[in-house]
Amino acid sequence: xxxxxxxxxxxxxxxxxxxxxxxxxxxxxxxxxxxxxxxxxxxxxxxxxxxxxxxxxxxxxxxxxxxxxxxxxxxxxxxxxxxxxxxxxxxxxxxxxxxxxxxxxxxxxxxxxxxxxxxxxxxxxxxxxxxxxxxxxxxxxxxxxxxxxxxxxxxxxxxxxxxxxxxxxxxxxxxxxxxxxxxxxxxxxxxxxxxxxxxxxxxxxxxxxxxxxxxxxxxxxxxxxxxxxxxxxxxxxxxxxxxxxxxxxxxxxxxxxxxxxxxxxxxxxxxxxxxxxxxxxxxxxxxxxxxxxxxxxxxxxxxxxxxxxxxxxxxxxxxxxxxxxxxxxxxxxxxxxxxxxxxxxxxxxxxxxxxxxxxxxxxxxxxxxxxxxxxxxxxxxxxxxxxxxxxxxxxxxxxxxxxxxxxxxxxxxxxxxxxx
Numbered sequence: 001x002x003x004x005x006x007x008x009x010x011x012x013x014x015x016x017x018x019x020x021x022x023x024x025x026x027x028x029x030x031x032x033x034x035x036x037x038x039x040x041x042x043x044x045x046x047x048x049x050x051x052x053x054x055x056x057x058x059x060x061x062x063x064x065x066x067x068x069x070x071x072x073x074x075x076x077x078x079x080x081x082x083x084x085x086x087x088x089x090x091x092x093x094x095x096x097x098x099x100x101x102x103x104x105x106x107x108x109x110x111x112x113x114x115x116x117x118x119x120x121x122x123x124x125x126x127x128x129x130x131x132x133x134x135x136x137x138x139x140x141x142x143x144x145x146x147x148x149x150x151x152x153x154x155x156x157x158x159x160x161x162x163x164x165x166x167x168x169x170x171x172x173x174x175x176x177x178x179x180x181x182x183x184x185x186x187x188x189x190x191x192x193x194x195x196x197x198x199x200x201x202x203x204x205x206x207x208x209x210x211x212x213x214x215x216x217x218x219x220x221x222x223x224x225x226x227x228x229x230x231x232x233x234x235x236x237x238x239x240x241x242x243x244x245x246x247x248x249x250x251x252x253x254x255x256x257x258x259x260x261x262x263x264x265x266x267x268x269x270x271x272x273x274x275x276x277x278x279x280x281x282x283x284x285x286x287x288x289x290x291x292x293x294x295x296x297x298x299x300x301x302x303x304x305x306x307x308x309x310x311x312x313x314x315x316x317x318x319x320x321x322x323x324x325x326x327x328x329x330x331x332x333x334x335x336x337x338x339x340x341x342x343x344x345x346x347x348x349x350x351x352x353x354x355x356x357x358x359x360x361x362x363x364x365x366x367x368x369x370x371x372x373x374x375x376x377x378x379x380x381x382x383x384x385x386x387x388x389x390x391x392x393x394x395x396x397x398x399x400x401x402x403x404x405x406x407x408x409x410x411x412x413x414x415x416x417x418x419x420x
Contacts, residue, residue: 015205019131035096038270038274039174042171056383064113064121064372070369072123075220081130095119149342196213240352247371254382265391272326279334280341291347306407309407315399321333
């Protein structure tokens, strides 16, 4: 009897390896940005800084996280994803690590605001658009959803850990943990985050072989600005940017930054509130992946309109749900809101690609910048509202109303003339 030849092991396509490394990197970036929301009360208690002052550092972080994004996308075209991401991780490690030595509020603005903001902004959602645009043809929307969900996964991992460490050992310990975690990702990026399929002799997943494009010539900053100039001449850009600014205000800026202290105001322990916010991240993983799958099949404009309208309704009822203990109605909100948290990203990326073609990742960078500007205004405005009125209720109602406007802007986006 003749021996059978051993079965050949089918290796995964290199695109999936790149996607896994991008996922890990995005997990870290999201986790690093989630820390300040948990540390608002500890910093207020130790230094006596107002919540408005601490929220200002978060606002700077959010603004830079968005504004650096289009420039990072252009820089990736010139220097490559690997170099840009490694530099970003080093900045995050420096910004987080230096906080343990701070004694004045301006140092908080510099470390968590500027350094961590620039670092995480270089690993923002334009990184998702760049990876999927270079490495995937088939399942591009689905992969966009999976990589976007990495943000929620990072929140899920880091929020309970940071809250527990801050409660048991003080706020400096989680700052050090974040710095070490950022440095730990660097070797993975250097080894496995390839810039183009042609660099390793393969093709985009589901696509044909393509030569490695020449590095973009000239200034990356000027290219990003020229792309903004051209995009700003088209109404579709402002419809996308306006809706996404409200998206940022109603997620990162308001809920991501102020949910924990708002729940604490109603007698809920900070660790419990942080765990609830982490669960938002858990359900967002499912919601965003589903959104990516739907983006490959359903009109992205309709998806965005539905997402924003449902989010607005949930925020309108949130003030009535806070209590010292977690009630069933709060669990319903966490599940419902979590499924919708950043489900807006895959259809927005798709619309940028459809309307702006090869410039789509950089255009999405500018759209994402508007997201973070909205988040920054909400982070600062909600903190100021709490300082002046003693409660966050007005902030939740305003955000809910803005989401209705975002839904209208989204369904008003015209169809792309050609799908590129």
